[in-house]
Every structure is written in structure tokens, then in C-alpha cells.
Amino acid sequence: MSFETSLNRLEQIATSLDRDDLSLEQSLALFEEGIAQLKEANAALTQAEGRVGQLVEQVDGVLEVRE
Amino acid sequence: MTSPGGSPEQAFTVAEFNELVKAILEGSFDALWIRGEVTNFKAHGNGHWYFTLRDKTAQLSCVVWARDVKRLPAAPDEGMQVMARGRLSVYPARGQMQFMITSLEAEGEGLWRKQFEQTRAALEKDGLLDPARKRAIPLFPRTVAVVTSADGAALHDVVSVIQRRNPLVNVVVVPAAVQGETAPDSLVAAIERVGRWGGADVVIVGRGGGSREDLWAFNDERVARAIAACPVPTISAVGHEVDFSIADLVADLRAATPSAAAEAAVPVLAELQQAVRSLGGTVRGATLRRVRDAAVLLRQRARDLSVRARRATELRRARVQNASGRLEALSPLGTLARGYAVAKGADGRALGRAAAFTPGMPFDLQLHDGLVRAETRDVQPSVVSPISR
Numbered sequence: 001m002s003f004e005t006s007l008n009r010l011e012q013i014a015t016s017l018d019r020d021d022l023s024l025e026q027s028l029a030l031f032e033e034g035i036a037q038l039k040e041a042n043a044a045l046t047q048a049e050g051r052v053g054q055l056v057e058q059v060d061g062v063l064e065v066r067e
Numbered sequence: 068m069t070s071p072g073g074s075p076e077q078a079f080t081v082a083e084f085n086e087l088v089k090a091i092l093e094g095s096f097d098a099l100w101i102r103g104e105v106t107n108f109k110a111h112g113n114g115h116w117y118f119t120l121r122d123k124t125a126q127l128s129c130v131v132w133a134r135d136v137k138r139l140p141a142a143p144d145e146g147m148q149v150m151a152r153g154r155l156s157v158y159p160a161r162g163q164m165q166f167m168i169t170s171l172e173a174e175g176e177g178l179w180r181k182q183f184e185q186t187r188a189a190l191e192k193d194g195l196l197d198p199a200r201k202r203a204i205p206l207f208p209r210t211v212a213v214v215t216s217a218d219g220a221a222l223h224d225v226v227s228v229i230q231r232r233n234p235l236v237n238v239v240v241v242p243a244a245v246q247g248e249t250a251p252d253s254l255v256a257a258i259e260r261v262g263r264w265g266g267a268d269v270v271i272v273g274r275g276g277g278s279r280e281d282l283w284a285f286n287d288e289r290v291a292r293a294i295a296a297c298p299v300p301t302i303s304a305v306g307h308e309v310d311f312s313i314a315d316l317v318a319d320l321r322a323a324t325p326s327a328a329a330e331a332a333v334p335v336l337a338e339l340q341q342a343v344r345s346l347g348g349t350v351r352g353a354t355l356r357r358v359r360d361a362a363v364l365l366r367q368r369a370r371d372l373s374v375r376a377r378r379a380t381e382l383r384r385a386r387v388q389n390a391s392g393r394l395e396a397l398s399p400l401g402t403l404a405r406g407y408a409v410a411k412g413a414d415g416r417a418l419g420r421a422a423a424f425t426p427g428m429p430f431d432l433q434l435h436d437g438l439v440r441a442e443t444r445d446v447q448p449s450v451v452s453p454i455s456r
Contacts, residue, residue: 007206038350
């Protein structure tokens with residue numbers, strides 16, 4: 001799942017939790033999902049450093065990134 | 068001895084003369100600029116252009132060979148004032164002189180503007196300029212492809228801006244010529260490679276600033292179509308100050324410079340972290356509040372319930388007391404308590420009538436606090452019952 005998807009879902013969850021028409025059970029289920037999404041989003045923000053490379057086309061047309 | 072052509076005997080052949088004129092005229096002029104008005108313009112099927120340059124009193128036949136046509140932005144309009152650079156040539160076979168044009172400029176930006184508008188119209192006709200086609204740039208791209216010159220300042224700017232903002236992002240350079248005749252094909256190939264590779268989340272296509280001619284590849288229709296066809300969201304970044312390019316019109320997002328494109332493509336890592344933290348806080352806070360609300364509600368309900376239970380119990384107790392009061396009032400025991408007694412026979416049945424007694428018959432007197440053994444001495448039935456009902 002992409003960071004963007006996680007973040008969007010988190011925003012939805014935060015909005016839903018602020019509504020009054022949810023049962024406690026629904027709230028707790030949303031909370032649980034929210035915590036899972038938080039983990040995903042945080043994982044995306046703590047991954048390895050990015051790299052700079054160059055896209056190279058080989059003779060056979062295969063494309064690869066060389067650093 | 069007379070000079071060639073000086074006597075009938077030394078007459079030139081036509082070919083000889085024309086060759087001579089050709090040699091003299093073509094040798095007399097370097098490449099030069101001529102200003103005039105375009106008339107009788109014809110674009111031939113073989114790719115060459117033929118037209119006449121004229122002013123009020125004179126005209127000059129002109130040609131632009133196909134290989135030079137390719138370098139010109141657009142064909143001049145009939146009647147357009149142009150400056151043409153070329154060399155004079157003589158065509159001996161017809162005895163004509165012709166101006167061979169290699170570059171052509173209209174007054175102001177005439178030809179460039181015309182080409183620009185033609186390309187824009189062609190793209191518009193195919194729906195490629197429709198704002199609805201524009202895709203969103205992903206919030207957090209893992210990999211940014213950069214189609215630009217491998218040794219230009221633009222690449223350096225993009226890489227340094229991305230690394231400063233978000234060191235987690237990968238940058239993949241896709242080198243391309245960004246000016247000169249090979250630039251359009253080179254850009255098209257590079258953009259297609261990005262799509263074929265499929266590893267990029269967004270692609271920046273651009274170069275730093277330059278003259279209008281330097282930037283012209285970014286107005287090329289093929290480049291525009293390659294950008295439009297790219298499966299990866301595109302950001303154009305042609306470093307021009309005021310004008311925009313065709314690439315800008317087609318790209319999903321237009322940035323004024325490569326640095327601005329890098330900023331648009333990549334969010335600041337610290338801001339993302341802050342956004343996630345804040346959302347986490349909101350989710351936790353909102354949940355906690357709901358749980359607390361629920362707990363308050365639960366206590367409230369429990370209190371209500373116990374109040375109701377107590378009230379119901381009291382109500383029942385009152386009814387029981389009421390009932391037992393009435394019961395007591397009706398019970399013979401109640402009557403006994405007020406001092407009356409019941410006479411009972413040997414079989415324990417109440418003896419309610421005087422006729423039930425016979426002299427000497429034993430019976431029991433039931434009082435409220437005990438039993439008294441007794442014996443009948445005499446029986447005197449009343450004439451009238453003392454208690455009439």
C-alpha cells in the first residue's frame with residue numbers, strides 16, 4: 001500500500017471518529033485500523049536513503065538503472 | 068585579340084556564359100540577409116519551398132531546400148515581411164538566379180508564433196490539451212525520473228533540491244539532448260524509455276533557460292505527444308521567464324524552472340512526518356474521547372437503572388404492605404387480636420351457632436394468643452339474632 005493511500009485513509013478515519021453517529025464498537029474498529037495505517041505511513045517515512053542513478057538502455061532494449 | 072565574347076567568332080555558348088555568370092556571381096557574395104515580402108509561396112511535394120521575395124520595385128526567386136525547411140519553425144505566410152539569410156546561386160540550365168535560403172525570420176516572432184499556434188491547434192484537436200486529462204502528481208513519489216541533459220545545470224538543480232527536501236527519494240536521470248536538431252527525437256526517446264521502464268512515480272522533463280531557439284525542442288509536436296502519452300505523471304520544467312512552451316500545455320503540471328519542478332514533485336520529509344504525527348494524534352484523541360464519552364454514558368445508565376430498580380422495589384413493598392394490611396383486616400386473627408374468640412369443636416371446626424352446642428359438650432376457645440379448653444354448661448338460643456345481616 002502506498003504512503004498516499006495510508007495517509008488518505010488516516011484522514012478519513014480521523015474525520016469519521018469526529019462524527020457522533022458511530023457506535024463505540026465502530027470507533028474502536030476504526031481506531032485499530034488507524035493504528036495499522038499509522039504504522040504503514042511511518043514505515044514509508046523511515047525507509048532507506050534514496051539513490052541517484054541513470055536509466056541505461058542496453059543493446060537488447062532492456063532498461064536498467066546504474067548508479 | 069579580342070576578349071571572349073568580343074566578336075562573333077569568339078561568341079560564348081549559352082552554357083559557357085551562364086557558367087561564367089554563375090562563377091562570378093556566386094563568388095562575389097558571402098551568405099547574406101535580404102529583407103522582403105513573401106509572395107507566390109509554394110511548398111513542393113519533394114519538401115522544398117519556392118517563393119519570391121519582393122519589394123515595391125524588384126523581386127527575387129527564392130528556394131529553401133528540404134533539409135533546411137526542417138530547421139525552420141513554420142512556413143511564412145503570403146505577404147509576410149521576412150528577413151532571409153542565404154547565398155545567391157545561378158541555375159545555368161535556365162539562366163536564372165535564385166536565392167538559396169537557410170534561415171528565415173519574420174518581423175517580431177512571426178514564424179515561431181505561427182508554428183506554436185499550429186502545434187497547439189493540432190494538439191487541441193486531438194484533445195491533448197483538455198484540462199481533464201491532467202493527472203495528479205503523487206503526494207510522495209519514491210522515484211523521480213528526470214529527462215534532461217546529463218551535463219546541464221538543470222540536472223544538478225533538480226537533484227540537489229530533491230535531496231535537500233527529501234533524502235528518501237530516488238532520482239533516475241534519463242539523459243537527452245535538449246537543444247539542436249537531434250533534441251526532439253532524443254527527448255521523445257527518453258520520455259518513451261521512462262514509460263517502458265515503469266519504475267518512476269513522476270517524471271520531470273526540462274532544461275534550464277536559454278534562447279528561444281535553444282528551447283524550441285520543447286515546442287515540438289512529437290515531444291508534446293510523447294509527454295501526453297507517458298504513462299507516468301509529467302512535470303514540465305523549461306526555464307523560460309515569461310513565455311510558456313507546448314510541453315507546458317501538455318504536461319500534467321507546469322513548473323517555471325527545473326528547481327521549481329523538483330519542489331513540486333517532492334514533499335519535504337519533515338512536513339510529511341509532521342502530518343502523520345498529527346493525524347495519529349487526531350485518531351488517538353478522537354478515540355479516547357469516544358471511549359470516555361461511552362464510560363460516562365455507562366455510569367449514567369447504571370445510575371438510572373439503580374434509581375429505577377429502587378423505585379420499583381419501593382413501589383412493590385408499598386403494595387405488599389397495603390395488601391397485607393387489607394389481608395390482616397379480613398383475617399379472623401385480626402378480629403381475635405381485638406379481643407374476640409372463636410369456639411371450635413373437637414374436629415377443629417368453628418362452632419358458629421348456639422345450636423351446635425349441647426350441654427356438657429367440650430369445646431376449645433381460640434384466642435389470638437392461645438387456646439382455652441372449655442365445656443358447655445347451658446345453651447340458650449336467642450329469639451332474635453343479635454347480629455343481623
